[in-house]
Amino acid sequence: MNKLILIYLHVVIKLNILNNLIIRLNKMYFLRCISKRYSIWLGILLVAKVVGITAVYAKPVVFDVRSYDHGEFTRFVIDLSEKVEHKKILPLMDPYRIVIDLPGLIWQAPPERQSEKEGLIASFHHGLFNADTYRVVIDLEGPAVVKNFLMLPP
Incomplete structure (x- = not known):
């Protein structure tokens, strides 16, 4: 067994x-x-x-945004990965602000930059306006004129 x-x-x-x-x-x-x-x-x-x-379909990237107060003027800088053509720059009032329309892009700038107050710039915000337009709105302390808009090579 x-x-x-x-x-x-x-x-x-x-x-x-x-x-x-x-x-x-x-x-x-x-x-x-x-x-x-x-x-x-x-x-x-x-x-x-x-x-x-993959590079053909890649959108430009915003790496950083900063502003500088130079006394007589305030400079606003957007650091991009490649050259883009702005679609429109529109100064508005009530409240005072400047609208910059850019082609579609990817925003990777640090979020803490939005709250920085510098010279005439009270703050700014950004977002996708429509399928192919990215909009940056700069809120101003008072009236201002856009003097120069330069696109420097990356």
């Missing part, structure tokens, strides 16, 4: 070892299939990066 039980247990152990081996092989095959898929996508993305396909 003991011999039968031992044989039975021995067979069960062998079956368990065989099952574990089959499960491991299936997992390895599954992982191999996944890694093949990922390696194909990784290769496509690498080729796209080398060729420059």
Whole structure:
């Protein structure tokens, strides 16, 4: 009677070892299939990066915004990743502010810059105005005239 039980247990152990081996092989095959898929996508993305396909669709990025009080005038600077053409600059009153419309871009400037008060600039805010226009609104302490609008190379 003991011999039968031992044989039975021995067979069960062998079956368990065989099952574990089959499960491991299936997992390895599954992982191999996944890694093949990922390696194909990784290769496509690498080729796209080398060729420059991703750069074609990338929007300009705003890295920083700052303002300076020079006594007679106040300077407002937007740091961009690439040159963009402004669509419109519009001074408004009641309340006094300046609206700058730019093409669509990605805003990554530090948020604490918005609350900085400098010269004529009380504050500013920004956001997507429509699908292809990004708007920056500069709130002013009083009336002002936009004297120069320069786009310096990045």
